[in-house]
Amino acid sequence: MRALAIEASELTKDYGNGRGCRAVTIQVKEGEAFGFLGPNGAGKSTFVKMLVGLIRPSSGSASLFGEPIGSIGAKRLIGYLPELYRYQEWLTGEEVVRLHARLCGVQPAEAKRQIPLLLEEVGLGARGRDRVKHYSKGMQQRLGLACALVNDPKIVFLDEPSSALDPLGRSDVRRILQRLKAQGKTLFLNSHLLEDVEVICDRVALLNNGHVLHTGSVSDVLQEKTRWHFRVGGFTPLLLQWLRDATQLPVSRVELPVPEGSDTVWLAAELEDEEQAGWLNALMIEQGLTLYEVAKAKTRLEEWFVSAVSGLSHRGERP
Numbered sequence: 001m002r003a004l005a006i007e008a009s010e011l012t013k014d015y016g017n018g019r020g021c022r023a024v025t026i027q028v029k030e031g032e033a034f035g036f037l038g039p040n041g042a043g044k045s046t047f048v049k050m051l052v053g054l055i056r057p058s059s060g061s062a063s064l065f066g067e068p069i070g071s072i073g074a075k076r077l078i079g080y081l082p083e084l085y086r087y088q089e090w091l092t093g094e095e096v097v098r099l100h101a102r103l104c105g106v107q108p109a110e111a112k113r114q115i116p117l118l119l120e121e122v123g124l125g126a127r128g129r130d131r132v133k134h135y136s137k138g139m140q141q142r143l144g145l146a147c148a149l150v151n152d153p154k155i156v157f158l159d160e161p162s163s164a165l166d167p168l169g170r171s172d173v174r175r176i177l178q179r180l181k182a183q184g185k186t187l188f189l190n191s192h193l194l195e196d197v198e199v200i201c202d203r204v205a206l207l208n209n210g211h212v213l214h215t216g217s218v219s220d221v222l223q224e225k226t227r228w229h230f231r232v233g234g235f236t237p238l239l240l241q242w243l244r245d246a247t248q249l250p251v252s253r254v255e256l257p258v259p260e261g262s263d264t265v266w267l268a269a270e271l272e273d274e275e276q277a278g279w280l281n282a283l284m285i286e287q288g289l290t291l292y293e294v295a296k297a298k299t300r301l302e303e304w305f306v307s308a309v310s311g312l313s314h315r316g317e318r319p
Ligand SMILES: Nc1ncnc2c1ncn2[C@@H]1O[C@H](COP(=O)(O)OP(=O)(O)OP(=O)(O)O)[C@@H](O)[C@H]1O
Pocket: 015, 017, 019, 020, 038, 039, 040, 041, 042, 043, 044, 045, 046, 047, 083, 315
């Protein structure tokens, strides 16, 4: 039987202040793209740092393709883009990637062939000879991605890979990750950019206060009901009650912006599918409401995330 790409059992890091990661048990198969989500301070980076061997767990165990985390065997398989990256600013981009290649034991001839291709792929083809001190934050993040891929890793850990990037850069990273996935690489992605997670990942885990709250496939999560918004004119509370009784759906009034001077209001409902939305539209019109706008909540994974963690206490950066 083939070993799992990641097998973590009750993996725990206690920083001594009650924070960190608690008893995280997850399994990731080879070739899977796995999204690790959670509010600020949930413990996502801590978990990744344990897997890549940067910090020692307090308890529990984990392996990468059967190799215990922290071992040379496991480290050889890894590509890692840390959340907080900083590269030697007196070197050129090309030299930084070459240094990483040497540290990973890539043969010089192979490195010479690969590095220009990698720099091209991450969008630094024309800037490889510039010193890092002249790079923007986004360029440094692109450089980090090149470093993470220089040893042709089996598994790539990406901690917020697009945090410094503009929309163009984000779309480049998305394309690179999709290519890696098509090549059969295993991807482990920590990201707050849920639209990217939705496109790239097969499965996700949701972490809060160091604990896994939920693990599931992205398609299952997205099949859950979706929130629809309807901007209507002619609204009365009586009509809302009528709609609730007639449809048995929890239709509610929500405070969303309406055009200036408009006396319209927004109604919202969690619906199964478009059919149900159409039915609700028809009933509204039948009851004399005027329908001005219908909007489906944009990022469904985001909705799921927000509803899963809202109401729970979490140790995020916000008070
Ligand atoms: N070296 C450390 N010593 C003590 N506490 C730490 C240390 N590193 C992280 N923590 C705490 O552990 C918790 C988890 O931090 P971590 O960086 O893993 O969260 P995260 O989910 O990656 O957050 P973010 O989304 O903001 O990057 C936080 O409360 C953080 O303050």
